[in-house]
Amino acid sequence: MSRVVPEAPPVAVREVFRRFWPYARPHRRMLLIVLVLIALGPALDAATIWLFKIVIDRVLVPHDFGPFLWLAGGYVGLTLVKGAISFADDCLSAWVGERFVLGLRVVFFSHLQRLSLDVFDRRQLGDVLSRLTGDTAAIESFVLSGVADAVAYVLRLVFFAGALLLLDVELAGVAFLVAPLFALASRFVSRRIKRASRARRRHAGSITSVAEESLSNVALVQAYGGQQRELARFRVENLKALAATMAATRLKAAFSPLVDLIELLGALVVVGLGTWRLAHGEMSLGALLVFITYLNGLYSPIRGLTRLVNTLYSASAGAERILELLDERPGVRERRAPRRLERAGGELALERVRFCYPEGERNALEDVSFAAHPGETVAVVGASGAGKSTLIKLLLRFYDPSGGRITLDGHDLRELDLASLRSNLAVVLQETAVFDGTVRENIAYGRPDATEEEIVAAAWAADAHEFITYLPDGYDTRVGQRGRLLSGGQRQRLAVARAMVRDAPLLILDEPTTGLDEQSAERLLGPLRQAASGRTTILITHDLLAAREATRLVVLDDGRVCEEGTHDDLLAAGGAYARLHGLRLGRETGLRLRAVA
16 A cells, blocks of 8 residues: 655756745745844954964964953853844744744645645655655755855855955965865765655655554544554655665765765864964964864855755755645636626526546546526436536536536636635535534534524524533534544535525535434435525435435436436336336345344
8 A cells, every 4th residue: 555655757956945935935034134133243253263363373473462352352242242143044034934933834735725735645644744744845945044044154165265465375275275175075866866856855745644544544544453563664664765865864974974074184184284384483473273174164164064965865855755745736726707696596506517536447427417596406316426416526626527618697607707606505425524622613614704693593403402401511622533433424414504504506516425324314315405595506425215206317328318307207218217216226225124133
């Protein structure tokens, strides 16, 4: 069952920065302040080190204590200023960084909410969640922290290189010769680190996918004694992630001593030449010691820049995974000036509708036409795979037809504002969706501005009020993840209440009695009948008892309408519906006989 998350398409570092830099624009004023604080840091460091030269040349070498007091005061003052700047820099940098991540996550989550269902059908949910959390955070280190660190390193290089040139031009030239070696070492390692980081990000997504899949099906796992198998799957993905992490770690670990060696070689050459110049009176002791200190300060940002390049390549692996999903386009798009629909009348019509899924080889629906009028319940029945669920997705405009059109009050659904269209729909889905919240919150999800009286009225109408009052906290009882603290029938009645509080002119019922026993299904039909009253209702069902409640039936077979009429007329015709009815009747009779036996 386990599979590695596919690798995201590679994206150039420059392109990654270009795509994500606009998300930092709302924080550019604060970012400018951060950059100013960053610029002050290296300048104060350079000034502090220069004071060290004065201490050696004017206090230690001539044994003159006189200048010490003002030099000590200078040290204390610079240290206090540096501390205040460092505090402000840390706080502002953290604020800007976290606000950036917050904004990016909100944009990314909003984009995910608009994507077509087939995008999620093709991907593991755990991997999508991994991108939403870990990969978005990695982008901050690429766009903001990376820029701030680069500015700090460059400014430190400028200040320290300038100080070295002021002290001794020839010795500074020798010190600068080492810098290209750092760049060569970084170029050699960075691309390999990026490959290892991409693998690590992929396996992190796989770990989350396995955990999410296993824990969301924990009842099934425990029922079949699959704990050890799930543990083995989880361990395998973690071992793969460990191998990728160790590959990146080995590269970084090898890079560090290589940089140390380059730095040591540069320092030894400078110390040797500086000692020779000191011996010949061409340089003071204070100048040499401070030169070596500045040299260490010069190599430190060079080392930091090379490591930063490696970090950016690592972070770009996460950015590629975000861009892959950001570049996914919703299958359903609104027109530039969509028609806003207020309260619809409920006249629904399908005209020669044809549809094929994005990766399908044949049409799921072919030349489907029928109409439903206000106050009428149209039941769509057929064998599994006939196209009933596809029809629901088109009515909710999760997809648009490949051919033909669907109209509401004469308006093609593709011409309507998506939000206003769905505000005129109420739906009870086959897989009853219940959030981990209170009963009240789940009913009010149908209409967030519903009053307490309207919520209770909807619960009464859905035959849910009685069981709700027996719950520990009534309407304030939390129902658990996916409503696990409720029975199947209770979840269904909660879903009906949610649809009823919406008070929409078009009601869509997708297999509302699925998974319920005969008594529970019978009990649910009353609330469904009341919910359908005065509305245009589309009922998708296998349950022929529920189908008999319909004004008219449409029979689908292999994506086509093969029959249409009332329950009695279709039975008398002896066609596809009569055969379905006979099969269902025989199955129910067999179940009853076995129960009696």
